[in-house]
Amino acid sequence: MDKPPHRLPVFLNLAQIRFPIGAIASIAHRVSGVLLFIALPVLAALLHASLRSEADFASVRGLLSSPLSLVVAGVLAWALAHHVLAGIRHLLMDVGIGSELERARASARLILVAAPALALLLLVWGLS
Amino acid sequence: MRLNIYRYDPERGDPPRMQAYDVQPEAGDKKLLDLLMRLRVQDDSLSFRRSCREGVCGSDAMNINGRNGLACLTALDGLKEPIVLRPLPGFPVIRDLVVDMTQFFAHYHSIRPWLINDEPLPERERLQTPTERERLDGLYECILCACCSAFCPSYWWNPDKFIGPSGLLQAYRFIADSRDTASAERLDFLDDVYRLYRCRTIMNCTEVCPKGLSPSHAIERIRLALLQRSS
Amino acid sequence: MRLFTGQRAWVVQRLSALLLLVLILLAMLALPFASPLDFSAWRALAGGALGGPLIALLFGALCAHAWVGMRDIVLDYLQPRGLRLAVLGLITVVLLGVLARVLLSLAMVALAA
Ligand code: HEM
Ligand code: SF4
Ligand code: SF4
Ligand code: FES
Numbered sequence: 001m002d003k004p005p006h007r008l009p010v011f012l013n014l015a016q017i018r019f020p021i022g023a024i025a026s027i028a029h030r031v032s033g034v035l036l037f038i039a040l041p042v043l044a045a046l047l048h049a050s051l052r053s054e055a056d057f058a059s060v061r062g063l064l065s066s067p068l069s070l071v072v073a074g075v076l077a078w079a080l081a082h083h084v085l086a087g088i089r090h091l092l093m094d095v096g097i098g099s100e101l102e103r104a105r106a107s108a109r110l111i112l113v114a115a116p117a118l119a120l121l122l123l124v125w126g127l128s
Numbered sequence: 129m130r131l132n133i134y135r136y137d138p139e140r141g142d143p144p145r146m147q148a149y150d151v152q153p154e155a156g157d158k159k160l161l162d163l164l165m166r167l168r169v170q171d172d173s174l175s176f177r178r179s180c181r182e183g184v185c186g187s188d189a190m191n192i193n194g195r196n197g198l199a200c201l202t203a204l205d206g207l208k209e210p211i212v213l214r215p216l217p218g219f220p221v222i223r224d225l226v227v228d229m230t231q232f233f234a235h236y237h238s239i240r241p242w243l244i245n246d247e248p249l250p251e252r253e254r255l256q257t258p259t260e261r262e263r264l265d266g267l268y269e270c271i272l273c274a275c276c277s278a279f280c281p282s283y284w285w286n287p288d289k290f291i292g293p294s295g296l297l298q299a300y301r302f303i304a305d306s307r308d309t310a311s312a313e314r315l316d317f318l319d320d321v322y323r324l325y326r327c328r329t330i331m332n333c334t335e336v337c338p339k340g341l342s343p344s345h346a347i348e349r350i351r352l353a354l355l356q357r358s359s
Numbered sequence: 360m361r362l363f364t365g366q367r368a369w370v371v372q373r374l375s376a377l378l379l380l381v382l383i384l385l386a387m388l389a390l391p392f393a394s395p396l397d398f399s400a401w402r403a404l405a406g407g408a409l410g411g412p413l414i415a416l417l418f419g420a421l422c423a424h425a426w427v428g429m430r431d432i433v434l435d436y437l438q439p440r441g442l443r444l445a446v447l448g449l450i451t452v453v454l455l456g457v458l459a460r461v462l463l464s465l466a467m468v469a470l471a472a
Contacts, residue, residue, distance in 0.1 A: 008138070008220035008221055008222065008228060009136055009143065009144050009220070009221045010217075010218060010219065010220055010221065011134060011144070011191070011214050011215050011216075011217055011218075011219075011221060012217050012218050012284060016194060016212075016214070017191070017194050017195075017217060018193065018194030018195050019332075020331070020332060020335040022330055022331045022332070022335070023281070023330050023331075023332050026281075026328060026329075026330040030328075030432060033425075033428050033429075033432075034429075034432065036425070037425050037428070037429055037450075040421065040422075040425065040453070040454070040457050041453060041456065041457055043457075044418070044456075044457040044460045044461050045460070047414075047460075047461055047464055048460055048461070048463075048464040050401060051401070051402060051405055051464050051465075051467065051468050052464075052467075053398075054398045057397075057398040057401065058398075084380065084383070087376050087380070088380065090329060090376075091373060091376060091377065093329055093348070094329070094348065094351065094352075094373065095352070096348060096352070099329075099344065099345060099348055100342075100345075101331065101334050101335065101342065104331055104334075281435075282435065285435040285436060286434070286435065318365075319364070319365045319366050320364070320365045321364060321365045321368065321434065322365075322434075323365070324365055325365040325366070325368070325369055326431075326434070326435070328431075351366075351369070354366050355366070355370070358366065
């Protein structure tokens, strides 16, 4: 076979590929992991401030009162909820529990729905 | 029926484009490949691979309405129109629906897809108990069509270094074979960030395998075998 | 670019995930008992013989876990060698910074107590 003359085209337009439910749960796991990573330095700073002085502690506590921080907290609550649920699913599948296609599809669907619900719960709990 | 097909002609050097076709299925046309054969009469410049027309040779894998599959096993009934056909995602396109499988087969070769056994040859054949034979079920049936690897995001990102679901299923086929004595070397070879550990258990591979096999399950078994060995 | 090999990193990620799961659940169960959490109670918790090491462990596991996870993402999406090394370096610095900051805060409280 002759060598191809120049660079051959490659079809890889993700918008034109139909992704199964498991792929959607997986990319969400990745996105949520990155969001949590970005939140880590902030978390460390908050921890530091909350231990430093009475006044800083109070301002950390009062942080959730602004609407913007509420949105940020909501996004992070979703990220944590989805990442942990998908993580548990991963760990179970790694040892062969629920790794057949039908059950993997069902659990992917389940965590995609359960994560926003759990996030809401976390948020309400955090505000109270 | 209406089709929309990815066209690329290397001689012309124009970028790939989509071409619309209309073709009338005739009595007895059941599978997508039947329709493609009629299309080829209409337009003999249209290129695709096919041979066995019954899901055995693995040559007519393509992306059908956004999912990989074999044209010869895809029923026309239930296909949404226009039927959109594109080459396997992530593979270099040689012409139309024909892709370059060189790298895919290089990965297959890299896992040494043959029995390795240094023990003296027995009088007749190397025997296997029925239970040992059963362990190969779900593995030996692979026809190397590449539907799975070309649907695996991890393979899209690292096609040169990640072996991909198809090659890993084959690797496990030999690790699981009681007549093969090279399991340890095979596992050594696979313990690598790229070769095995790019897999994120997305299961896109198992979703599209036209033979109903589960490469993700084979990968899970390889990881557990590696774990067992090091503990 | 090998960067911490195959199985070892995979195992670190699974073990740290398990540890994180346990610690996060523990924290969520423990916090309601400590509330209303005021400054001195919180300092006592973080400076305590149990709370301090647990928080340190939590962040240690977090950083190891996040490093492997972010490395995997970099190996997938960033192919040019220089870019890879730069981003991996940045991730490493950020995580070490997080760890240092948390350990310093905890040490500060423990020493004051
Ligand atoms: C809160 C801090 C956390 C951060 C910053 C974080 C970050 C990440 C990142 C970036 C990844 C890589 C994702 C990918 O490759 O697609 C990952 C993977 C993973 N995470 Fe987390 N994670 C955190 C907490 C957790 C927790 C609490 C669990 C517990 C179940 C967990 C379980 C997992 C598992 C099992 C994987 C491996 C997934 C795979 O191999 O594809 N993570 N994490
Ligand atoms: S595992 Fe299935 S999809 Fe993959 S190459 Fe083999 S037959 Fe094709
Ligand atoms: S399970 Fe692994 S091999 Fe299969 S599609 Fe997903 S990443 Fe690829
Ligand atoms: S033509 Fe042989 S597999 Fe479809």
